[in-house]
Amino acid sequence: xxxxxxxxxxxxxxxxxxxxxxxxxxxxxxxxxxxxxxxxxxxxxxxxxxxxxxxxxxxxxxxxxxxxxxxxxxxxxxxxxxxxxxxxxxxxxxxxxxxxxxxxxxxxxxxxxxxxxxxxxxxxxxxxxxxxxxxxxxxxxxxxxxxxxxxxxxxxxxxxxxxxxxxxxxxxxxxxxxxxxxxxxxxxxxxxxxxxxxxxxxxxxxxxxxxxxxxxxxxxxxxxxxxxxxxxxxxxxxxxxxxxxxxxxxxxxxxxxxxxxxxxxxxxxxxx
Amino acid sequence: xxxxxxxxxxxxxxxxxxxxxxxxxxxxxxxxxxxxxxxxxxxxxxxxxxxxxxxxxxxxxxxxxxxxxxxxxxxxxxxxxxxxxxxxxxxxxxxxxxxxxxxxxxxxxxxxxxxxxxxxxxxxxxxxxxxxxxxxxxxxxxxxxxxxxxxxxxxxxxxxxxxxxxxxxxxxxxxxxxxxxxxxxxxxxxxxxxxxxxxxxxxxxxxxxxxxxxxxxxxxxxxxxxxxxxxxxxxxxxxxxxxxxxxxxxxxxxxxxxxxxxxxxxxxxxxx
Numbered sequence: 009x010x011x012x013x014x015x016x017x018x019x020x021x022x023x024x025x026x027x028x029x030x031x032x033x034x035x036x037x038x039x040x041x042x043x044x045x046x047x048x049x050x051x052x053x054x055x056x057x058x059x060x061x062x063x064x065x066x067x068x069x070x071x072x073x074x075x076x077x078x079x080x081x082x083x084x085x086x087x088x089x090x091x092x093x094x095x096x097x098x099x100x101x102x103x104x105x106x107x108x109x110x111x112x113x114x115x116x117x118x119x120x121x122x123x124x125x126x127x128x129x130x131x132x133x134x135x136x137x138x139x140x141x142x143x144x145x146x147x148x149x150x151x152x153x154x155x156x157x158x159x160x161x162x163x164x165x166x167x168x169x170x171x172x173x174x175x176x177x178x179x180x181x182x183x184x185x186x187x188x189x190x191x192x193x194x195x196x197x198x199x200x201x202x203x204x205x206x207x208x209x210x211x212x213x214x215x216x217x218x219x220x221x222x223x224x225x226x227x228x229x230x231x232x233x234x235x236x237x238x239x240x241x242x243x244x245x246x247x248x249x250x251x252x253x254x255x256x257x258x259x260x261x262x263x264x265x266x267x268x269x270x271x272x273x274x275x276x277x278x279x280x
Numbered sequence: 281x282x283x284x285x286x287x288x289x290x291x292x293x294x295x296x297x298x299x300x301x302x303x304x305x306x307x308x309x310x311x312x313x314x315x316x317x318x319x320x321x322x323x324x325x326x327x328x329x330x331x332x333x334x335x336x337x338x339x340x341x342x343x344x345x346x347x348x349x350x351x352x353x354x355x356x357x358x359x360x361x362x363x364x365x366x367x368x369x370x371x372x373x374x375x376x377x378x379x380x381x382x383x384x385x386x387x388x389x390x391x392x393x394x395x396x397x398x399x400x401x402x403x404x405x406x407x408x409x410x411x412x413x414x415x416x417x418x419x420x421x422x423x424x425x426x427x428x429x430x431x432x433x434x435x436x437x438x439x440x441x442x443x444x445x446x447x448x449x450x451x452x453x454x455x456x457x458x459x460x461x462x463x464x465x466x467x468x469x470x471x472x473x474x475x476x477x478x479x480x481x482x483x484x485x486x487x488x489x490x491x492x493x494x495x496x497x498x499x500x501x502x503x504x505x506x507x508x509x510x511x512x513x514x515x516x517x518x519x520x521x522x523x524x525x526x527x528x529x530x531x532x533x534x535x536x537x538x539x540x541x542x543x544x545x546x547x548x549x550x551x552x
Contacts, residue, residue, distance in 0.1 A: 068526055075370045109362050112386055114345050221341045248532070249401065249499045250400075254497075273530075
């Protein structure tokens, strides 16, 4: 470890303009095939709202819409305070390059206070992360290097032609930031997009595809995320219906103590 | 049946202003306790985008944020075209009363064309709707009269004090517009919010609560929805984690032919 910023924090370093707009730059550490990994865009939009001078409380919900390809280089994020109640607050944000709104987001923040609580979901069964080998053979995409993957099941296998029968859309993975970084909401927002596009896995074929919209709910406080520290999260993912250029995806991110930290869903565009 | 507009269509009748803003009015037929049923607000925001002169294609995704109570009376919806690609289009909309943005939404539309398809989810087992009695004893809330409910399981029971142990958050329901109305995307958007708030069901207690944000993905085309006609949909709902004033909810809406028409998720605020 050096004193250098973690790549995630470097990606979230903005310069505030006089009009409140935040100037940022795409991160080479989270580059995907033809643009940034969607998770880093989600984290950037969340950080921009966290940095808003009127922001109260902690992130509860985020929807990110991927509207246009984000080009390598500079961007500006503009955050609009839509409505602030006593304890719940709504923002709308746009990530802009030139004249193009490349991404938009709505976000809900809240000053959360203790209430009755109940945890109905059961953590998926999985061997401890130390017993699951780290994935070392990865396609040469920068963002795949920004995470450590330990596949319990559902490792995507890409072939030169589609499988004769569709494979399962499910995967179960221990995943962590690489290099290690203590968990917080911006890291969690990015982790919500950490799954290989399901249509690739199901078909065994890489075709043009990309997330169009992603919604994440954050169930845990900053303190609870901090307790997780740098240890891997257990991530489960599945999809229900593919067709006519789109498919859905549902996922859960669990602490290693068995608490559901985030639930997330997305709709993915694909061709062919 | 008369020639009068169905209450849903009456709720979606807007007057376009010179600036493109749409003037509407809250619907008494979909009134909830202290404001409109959230589903009708979702339908109104979706209809406003459908009415946008630049709109292409069909609804794919919608996120609605419930920012402030909507008062009985007039409102204005402003729809912004965020980005239009060749086949995918992004909108942002606000529902405004006076100076207050009471609801916001992002919506994705697309000109969908045939691709490889796959349906991984299995329809929940349920007796046919004709074998499940229609719920007749309902709390006196107008919107509950706008739907016909046939509970297969998980009928919420409200008590004067909380159950000693939390009940299941699951429900399985045959549900249809009442009076009957052929299914389309605006009806489906509203049906995505048709579940009694899960915290009421789990605790058996009605406390202040309300949906803060809801995301729905529409998997079916207009033609597929039209084939469903006026027959009930099978709706399944569950939640995973409750605490610190919020809980999530995940739901599916199925055609009676076993196709998943929509997946939807929401985050609900509650007190105590």
